[in-house]
Amino acid sequence: MSGRTVITFGTFDVFHVGHVRVLERAAALGDRLVVGVSADALNVSKKGRPPVYTQDERMEIVRALRVVDEVFVEESLEAKRDYVVGHGADVLVMGDDWAGKFDWVSDVCEVVYLPRTPSVSTTGIIEHIAGLGS
Template identity: 75%
Template sequence: MTRTVITFGTFDVFHVGHLRVIQRAAALGDRLVVGVSADALNERKKGRAPVFSQAERLEIVASLKPVDEVFVEESLEQKREYILAYSADVLVMGDDWAGRFDEFEDICEVHYLPRTPAISTTALIEKISNAGE
């Protein structure tokens, strides 16, 4: 029986922290499905547009060896529907979301992975923005 893992993220300004969470998520099953936040969702969630477009971020994530399928995550409120639609056995999120998705333990396992220390997309964007000053 195939064990499907699902995870979600913006994956903007793709960095080694993103790669590691994808690799660790993939190691928990046989098939990895990744929801990439829509541009509009990212603007609502973070108050800014992503640096890379939704299409570019989907292409980057889809090209990674551990990733079997990608889709656009339109809404945070649809997590349950996405888990069910992709028949996910495991939901993986970063530990910055710890406890926020325990409600889905009735339909799948929920794992919170530690983030890679000292790596943040927001910090990288700020560093790049300030480099020209």
């Protein structure tokens, strides 16, 4: 396989324009974009709640995007290096809310932290929707 492979990760729950923008910016850094979608169990452990959409639904949404070449389930935050190496990634892209937290994989690939889209947050959207119902 030739070209530069970029890998990124996310929950991608309640998919929004911020997700589209980060995936487009990640794809622009290489020739192939691989996306790890957080497993339902991983979301419960890191966020304290299950995602709105199941991992299969979230993977289907991400897989449908033209900039995405491959999608897989991310089972563990600690396995980033294994995912990077296993998918032959040259670049790991994370949101800047994770800045510095994945520098430990910089020995196997370049690590890039992209700024988040201002004023767009999945948690904020969920809270807004929940507030409308009360």
